[in-house]
Amino acid sequence: MRDVATMAGVGIATVSRVVNGKPGVTPDLAEKVTRAAELLGYRHDMTASSLRRADRRTHTLGLILEDAANPFSAALHRAVEDTAAERGVLVLAGSTDEDPVRERGLVRTFTARRVDGLIVVPTGRTDTDLDAARGAGTPVVCVDRPTSVREVDTVTVDNRAGVRAAVGRLHAAGHRRIAFLGDLPTIWTAEERHAGFVEGLAETGSVLHPALVRRAVHGVEAAQEATRELLALPRPPTALVSGQNLVTVGVRKTLQDLRRQHDVALIGFDDLPFADLLDPGISVIAQDPVAIGREAATLLFDRVDGDPGPARHRVLTTRYLARGSGELPGPGGV
Amino acid sequence: MRDVATMAGVGIATVSRVVNGKPGVTPDLAEKVTRAAELLGYRHDMTASSLRRADRRTHTLGLILEDAANPFSAALHRAVEDTAAERGVLVLAGSTDEDPVRERGLVRTFTARRVDGLIVVPTGRTDTDLDAARGAGTPVVCVDRPTSVREVDTVTVDNRAGVRAAVGRLHAAGHRRIAFLGDLPTIWTAEERHAGFVEGLAETGSVLHPALVRRAVHGVEAAQEATRELLALPRPPTALVSGQNLVTVGVRKTLQDLRRQHDVALIGFDDLPFADLLDPGISVIAQDPVAIGREAATLLFDRVDGDPGPARHRVLTTRYLARGSGELPGPGGV
DNA sequence: CCGAGGTCTGGAAACGTTTCGCCGAAACGT
DNA sequence: ACGTTTCGGCGAAACGTTTCCAGACCTCGG
Incomplete structure (x- = not known):
């Protein structure tokens, strides 16, 4: 920068002004500066700049x-x-x-x-x-x-409201045995979604079957296993609500393995890419x-x-x- | 930093040494420095550091x-x-x-x-x-x-080799009319994949039907349209090779609309998340x-x-x- | 006992920039 | 013609750090 200043025959402050596009510098001087900068291959150093700059912004x-x-x-x-x-x-x-x-x-x-x-x-x-x-x-x-x-x-x-509404839909569609598969309870969203499930059941006046609530289901494999177990119950669920992306995938995989995907309802939380390619498509509670x-x-x-x-x-x-x-x-x- | 130095009763250079964990500083002095830094809520400034540092690395x-x-x-x-x-x-x-x-x-x-x-x-x-x-x-x-x-x-x-091999597989499975749907030719990978398709046909001694090669197919909708057109040909392809992610999705969508997904072979380039949930699963040429x-x-x-x-x-x-x-x-x- | 060599330590310069204070000159009003 | 404002431009200080260099102290061998 000093080199640019001397080459352009101006002061170092002027170079700074030109580089930052600040007003108050004669056009022909600015021209000379830019030319010199070009010639010398000068590159502005933002790190040094934000070090000295008044607002200390690093952008x-x-x-x-x-x-x-x-x-x-x-x-x-x-x-x-x-x-x-x-x-x-x-x-x-x-x-x-x-x-x-x-x-x-x-x-x-x-x-x-x-x-x-x-x-x-x-x-x-x-x-x-x-x-x-x-x-x-x-x-x-x-x-x-x-x-x-x-x-x-x-x-x-609003995780709760999302799941609550989903449960409401399933109830309205005639489902009375709805299961929930949630992620690790240490994750706040998993807790909220579970709470939404419970609230949804309460809102529709449904009973909560503890056997149909599976928590701490983490990942695809665990979801597959849990789904298998749920469907093997003496009185299996007719609808499943999944509280997470990968869980939804696991659930659906098992449903397809058992050829039950047209038979057992499924609503997942979080959208899946290309979920509409499936038959039936996976309905989801999506966030943006x-x-x-x-x-x-x-x-x-x-x-x-x-x-x-x-x-x-x-x-x-x-x-x-x-x-x-x-x-x-x-x-x-x- | 200067404050830390004065508070610890040491020189500013020593503080720097302590902060950077450099050797050659008495343990009790280091202790005093860290204590003072803690007390004053001192935070190291990496931007200033890399400005002066010999290697000028900004990490x-x-x-x-x-x-x-x-x-x-x-x-x-x-x-x-x-x-x-x-x-x-x-x-x-x-x-x-x-x-x-x-x-x-x-x-x-x-x-x-x-x-x-x-x-x-x-x-x-x-x-x-x-x-x-x-x-x-x-x-x-x-x-x-x-x-x-x-x-x-x-x-x-090696885009070419990937597509070439895919064409080889399709040929071996008995396909003689194989179509290709590629992305914009301005994209290098699209060009390469197209080249691989041509090479693959040549390798298997197949003829290249120009009507079965669609280039500049960009995005899901365009792919759907192109697929519809290909299948409406008097002598439609029995297998499709898609040169891109979204194109694969579009192709498959149309195949499903027409209920031909079990009928017309499809190989896509680039993996799709959860592609194995579909029936049939979409075979792909995957990169890592x-x-x-x-x-x-x-x-x-x-x-x-x-x-x-x-x-x-x-x-x-x-x-x-x-x-x-x-x-x-x-x-x-x- | 003294000097050489080693180890710690501190002050100051430097990194590349922006900003502050100041200056000279030109423009303006009276 | 002279004081006053305005304006473009300049050098130097500063930002927070590292590094160079020199000084202080200690130890040890002769």
């Missing part, structure tokens, strides 16, 4: 996901990237694999890099590190799950990762811009996608 | 994808993230949506942030900006597609995004470490996943 944001490879996270990531890009902000992403230790590490690294803000899918409910980051001046938005720190903004989905990501980024940028208001907690709704498997009639129905 | 790497939300990119991203994490490097990702202008912008922003290296899925074959970045000292690895700049390392997949990402990151880090050798071009093989749709027999077969 980078940290995104802590469960797993960058899973479709939900990927869509979220893209949505965040897009809204960030509108402001010239880049996103630094990391995966925790639900490991609080890795989450902790990522929060530390990101804050050490002076990201402008943090969007986190928290692994646990108690996150002292997030609070520390917030205390150190890095805004934080929690996504998909709440956190124990009351003061952070959150963007979540794009909306979630956009909302989270918007909230975060408000804070980055200095909004000091109280914590905001956005709750997005789910959408039911009827594809067939959830519309199969039960014995008590029409 | 960040740029990843330019087609679309962070698509499953292939997501898996690639995760693989890169993992190998980078082993070295304490974070990854900054951006999506181009196949737009050379956005790619150009991302390359510029990333280099302005002084990333240690760049992993790029290039949009076009001629990338002068990539060369500029390389010239400026930022190592570059191209992934999924080659680039016109000979000197950059690449990691690609994890292996690609790992390889690309490894290559890149070699360069970051100063390896000055000639450009290396890794070509990974595809794997055929037989799930049923590609195993349907043709009229000329057994």
